[in-house]
Amino acid sequence: MSPDESSGTSQPTRLTAFIKANRNEIVAAWEVTVRSLPVARDLARPVLVDHIPDLLERICEIADRVGAGREPSLPIDIAELHARERLEEGFDLAQVVTEYRMLRACILQMWARQVVDPAQLTDLRALDEAIDISIGASIDRYTKARDRTLRALDRIATEAFGSRNLDELLQRLLHVMKETTSAVDTTAILLREGDLLRVRAAVGLGREVERNLVMKVGEGFAGTVAASAHEVTFGEVPQAKIVSPILRGAGLHALYGVPLIEDGQVIGVAHMGSRTAHEFSTQDKRLFAAMVARATSAIRQHMLYEAAVQASKEAQEREQELQALADNIPQLAWMADPTGARFWYNRRWYEYSGASFEALRGWGWQQFHHPAHVEDVAAKYRHAVVSGEPWEDTYPLRGKDGHYDWFLSRAVPIRNEAGQITRWFGSSTDITETRLMGEISTALTSTLDHDEMIAKIAELAVPDFADWCVVDLVEHDGGFRRAAVAHADPCKAEAARRLQAEYSPRPDRSPGIVGAVRSGEVVHCADVKDEIDRIALDADHAALLRTLGLTSYISTPLLVRGRILGAITFATSKPERRLQRPQVEIARELARRIAICIDNARLYREAQRSTSRRRCCYTAERNLACASPRRRSGVHANAWTRSSPTCSTWQRSSRGDCASSQRTSWRSSS
Known part of the structure; x- marks a missing residue:
């Protein structure tokens, strides 16, 4: 408020002069007022007011020019x-506009204490216009900054939607971040994997080679950001502790990192660095943080998708491994839904049944069960499905050759975390051979009559192991006696009996049987079609063999204690069913058991005969002793015994046979 000394009279103070003269008082009054704004309440005084005096000076300059009618x-x-x-x-x-409004109010309140004449209205209008111009400049600056931010965020969204995978998304985001701030020389994104951070994308300063660089959470610059879950600047981490060798030697002046936080969890870190700027501006840091925040959701979605794809790939690989495993096990394996309907079979099922999936799916498997068993099997299976209990059953299944094999089948329910059954897994194990061995072992121990035992074994071998079975025993003269013949087809039973009656094996015309007896080795022929004419005795014999439909056979010697008792022959009579190498070992084991039991039966009969001879000798001695006058001394009886070589021989033989029988009889047939 200085008077115009040159005029000699007191002139009203110009508003701009009033502002300049009272600048400090205006700033102080404005500071008190503007602190009522929440955003300004905690600002440091220098940040809040240091440039306000210059702003007032600039407003006065604008007002003076406007008041003088100039631009x-x-x-x-x-x-x-x-x-x-x-x-x-x-x-x-x-809030920026409110600041200007408060500044104007403070000026006018202080100036209103003076008398305002009409001439000063021009100054008031000039002040209003000056403040409006300042507001406009601020709005323009604010708008440009906002537009920059919006454009950056829009590009982030665009790149997020346009990226096909996580790696492509991260590369695009980094290029946007680098291009948005001119001072940025390098930027990178690291994603968290448990307690580790992995560089998934990096641009600038040649850092592209650092992709997949790994560091621990809490280690280095990025690890510090992840561990603190807050923004970190260059000075907060010693340069020597930075993990990236490129960053350590790049001569950076500024480094700024922010965490990627989703649902309260740190999923990664993004950082930018500069070799030209000594410090990133607050606006640059806020913009970078805003872009990272906007990108985090997209990154998280791509991470989840990537994890899902990886999990699906791993699941598919495991499924393929399980498929390969299931396809290479000897069992018939399958899976069913919670209702028991089967939706998957392993390769062995298709190979055994010769059926397609369409024929087996659901409940189609029942058509491969034996008619005499299928109803009982299905009832037990349905009960297990309803009760949720494991299932087990034994039954015959028809193969593609029309033959039924016995299987032990088991199934267990697979449950989820809630305890609900999601599927059933089952397997069927071929127990035909095991079952046959058990039945034959029972038959071998059921009688000591080897002819009866041989007949039982021949009947048991068909049809589970072969279509027909023949047992030939070696006679004392070196010839053969056919002890048993059994055939699986009742229609061919008569032909089999005729073969037994009319065509006993001959040393010159029975290569399988004779070969096994002479060599003591198994004779195996997987295809006998071309051998029928060679082994047939005549045309009728060949026709009879063709009627039986012989396709393959195995002749195995009955060998025990170095002695060959005969041979057992197993044969097939269906083109699709042939005895292969695995059946040879089974035939060998069956022959071993049969030979032992035949030998035991013979030893038993010999022991019985020896016992009978001893009893006869004892009776004769006693009768002679009773008839002699000197029976008490036994002289004549002893003399008779000594003079009777037959009786002495019988006694020695009986004692020896009995001892031998005790040592060798009843040897195990298993």
């Missing part, structure tokens, strides 16, 4: 600076 001078850099600084401190546009 305001440009640039209006102080107003732009004010807007930029306020934006960096988190002010929004309305």
